[in-house]
Amino acid sequence: MKTSKGRFITLEGIDGAGKSTHLSWVQSILEDRGKNVIVTREPGGTRLGEALRELLLDNSLAIHAETEALLMFAARREHLDKVILPALDRGDWVISDRFTDASFAYQGGGRGLATQKLEELEYWVHGNFQPDLTLYFDVTVELGRQRISAIKPADRFEKEQDEFFERVRDAYLERAYKFPDRVKVIDASQPLASVKNLVEVVVARYCI
Ligand SMILES: Nc1ncnc2c1ncn2[C@@H]1O[C@H](COP(=O)(O)OP(=O)(O)OP(=O)(O)O)[C@@H](O)[C@H]1O
Numbered sequence: 008m009k010t011s012k013g014r015f016i017t018l019e020g021i022d023g024a025g026k027s028t029h030l031s032w033v034q035s036i037l038e039d040r041g042k043n044v045i046v047t048r049e050p051g052g053t054r055l056g057e058a059l060r061e062l063l064l065d066n067s068l069a070i071h072a073e074t075e076a077l078l079m080f081a082a083r084r085e086h087l088d089k090v091i092l093p094a095l096d097r098g099d100w101v102i103s104d105r106f107t108d109a110s111f112a113y114q115g116g117g118r119g120l121a122t123q124k125l126e127e128l129e130y131w132v133h134g135n136f137q138p139d140l141t142l143y144f145d146v147t148v149e150l151g152r153q154r155i156s157a158i159k160p161a162d163r164f165e166k167e168q169d170e171f172f173e174r175v176r177d178a179y180l181e182r183a184y185k186f187p188d189r190v191k192v193i194d195a196s197q198p199l200a201s202v203k204n205l206v207e208v209v210v211a212r213y214c215i
Pocket residue numbers: 020021022023024025026027028029154155158195196197198199200202
């Protein structure tokens with residue numbers, strides 16, 4: 008995997024944590040500091056990735072846990088090739104709503120797939136390449152569900168039981184513990200203005 012000139016920032020959290028809400032805030036913090044910013048998401052970000060996203064989130068489909076993981080990484084391979092790496096090579100900053108930490112959290116923690124299998128896929132798809140900074144928006148399962156159910160009908164993941172999301176959250180917190188230099192935990196249960204301040208402190212410090 009080529010060395011990149013730009014920087015790669017990812018936003019993570021259980022459904023309803025507030026990632027999408029804060030994505031444009033991160034973008035404006037970076038743009039105010041003169042960065043050229045590309046905003047993208049996973050699964051998605053390419054034509055193929057968006058088509059896979061539609062299937063992966065489809066409530067009416069039953070998908071084997073390993074198929075789900077393979078499709079997430081297939082979409083990611085395309086995303087890296089078509090969007091993320093070219094942008095970083097141009098010197099742009101890329102912000103992605105989710106990346107590989109989500110696979111360790113949802114397919115690993117949530118579905119119970121072995122970490123080693125996910126690490127093998129991770130190495131296959133992006134070698135040692137990792138985000139430069141990951142903001143993990145932490146909320147309780149109850150609060151995430153409350154927020155998300157107020158705005159849209161549940162997709163294939165959101166219709167999972169609370170126990171599933173407890174495992175997803177635990178797996179995210181484990182990732183933050185394992186990679187403290189990269190993954191910064193944001194207490195996203197605070198009111199919007201406070202979360203914005205927390206985000207600004209982390210991102211501004213990182214931009215210097
Ligand atoms: N700190 C906050 N306080 C109150 N409401 C919030 C806060 N953060 C986000 N919200 C609201 O919660 C809802 C869900 O937020 P958002 O769509 O950003 O979550 P998300 O993490 O992107 O969810 P998903 O992963 O399912 O897309 C939105 O209505 C948003 O306005």
